[in-house]
Amino acid sequence: MNPPADLAAAQWTERLLETMVAADRPAAALVLDQILATGFAPGRVIAAILDPALVKLGRLWGAENISLTQTFVAAKIAEDVLVRCVPGAETTAAHRSPAVIGNIEDDFHSLGRRIVGSFLRAAGWDVHDLGNDVLPEQFVDKALEVGAVVIGVSAMMQTTALNIRKLRSLIDARGLQGRLRLAVGGAVFNWRPDLVAEVGGEGTAANAAGVDALFHRLQAEAQGAPRG
Ligand code: B12
Structure with a gap:
């Protein structure tokens, strides 16, 4: 500093x-x-x-x-x-693991997600950004298509954060829990940390600076999980 x-x-x-x-x-x-x-x-x-x-x-x-x-x-x-x-030009890491991000259904607060995506790319992730208002099926299908084991979902409002529960249910219903890990974030999770567990999230970060470490932790957990 x-x-x-x-x-x-x-x-x-x-x-x-x-x-x-x-x-x-x-x-x-x-x-x-x-x-x-x-x-x-x-x-x-x-x-x-x-x-x-x-x-x-x-x-x-x-x-x-x-x-x-x-x-x-x-x-x-x-x-x-x-x-x-966008810090792409400063990328030093080159692990290129795929990751999927997007704003949950009905949420159009794109700024935080875009910052998160920029930081992840700079840290070497191959980011698939699905944009705003993303349905649970779109998250899961894209993660399976590109081989991502971490999905990062952004929600800024209490109402839209609750839509993440549908994604949690879909992951569980397809037997992908553990193998697909769910990161959640957005201002609402900073005010109400209890909401992370309530919507079925497996980790959060208060800002983009903490997202790379979070995704690495979730990736390691997923790779250690039994294949379902
Ligand atoms: C800018 C803004 C808008 C812009 C969004 C523009 C855009 N392209 O993003 C516009 C004007 C479009 C908008 C619209 C609305 N908004 Co608005 N908006 C905001 C505001 C002022 C700032 C949000 C923001 O961009 N913050 C800056 C970014 C950098 O921070 P961030 O999003 O938190 O992201 C960081 C972290 O949270 C984290 N993070 C983010 N995503 C993720 C994901 C993962 C996986 C991880 C780990 C971390 C992470 O990293 C990010 C970068 O450091 C907030 C107020 C606030 N205090 O948040 C209200 C706010 C979120 N909006 C609100 C509301 C009500 C609305 C509207 C309903 C208003 C209306 N009447 O139309 C609509 C709804 C639109 C919708 N359906 O989504 C309310 C929500 C209330 C609530 N309790 O749920 C808030 C809190 C304002 C308020 N106090 O009333 N909004």
Whole structure:
């Protein structure tokens, strides 16, 4: 940890957040130009600047201090940052194990999932991202097709998190429990950790930085499980 660098990151977070609150996408692009011009590593921008800005934005939304329109433009700004800072170029690992991710049925909060996918790719996973509003059958069929043993499901709302139970039931009904491991994540699991077990998840991570370690743990568990 480098205190001056962290201080700089916190200041950039505030500048980026200001453009989100102002719903000013061109200004956000300029802020990102400035950040990258300082030599800040693109991969670190996501975890050190974008992620905290979105968490603060979430608090403003919760306190009803910003509108849906502002949030929508903020989401577009976050996508712009992601596109420019996806850490693929920094990939060092090369294990290329397949993994499947997606947002559960009825959930359209794509940002967190996309950040998770970027971090997994950077860590060397061969990520199959099924997108938003994914049905249980689609998760299981894709995992079997590509030989993935870890499925990572994102859900941001309490209502949509409960849809993960259908995926749990399907995995169990097909006798794939143990062999296919289920990671769950999204803001709602950070507020209510008990929900992980309630929906049948086998692990979570509070943010994208913890997802590689979680997927490795679940992969090791699956590879040690008896074939069903
Ligand atoms: C941005 C946002 C939106 C955007 C989404 C844009 C997009 N393309 O993603 C828009 C405007 C579209 C939207 C719509 C809605 N939203 Co909204 N939204 C948010 C907001 C402000 C931020 C979410 C976000 O992007 N966070 C930033 C990312 C980086 O964080 P994250 O998603 O948590 O992801 C990180 C971790 O959780 C983890 N992670 C994520 N996925 C996974 C998966 C795995 C396997 C693992 C291990 C880890 C992991 O890693 C990620 C990266 O570090 C939240 C507020 C909040 N506090 O979360 C509300 C919020 C989630 N929304 C909410 C609601 C109600 C809605 C709407 C119903 C609003 C409406 N009336 O239309 C709709 C529903 C849409 C739907 N059906 O999905 C509520 C949910 C309430 C609840 N208790 O369930 C919240 C909490 C706001 C609130 N306080 O009321 N929303």
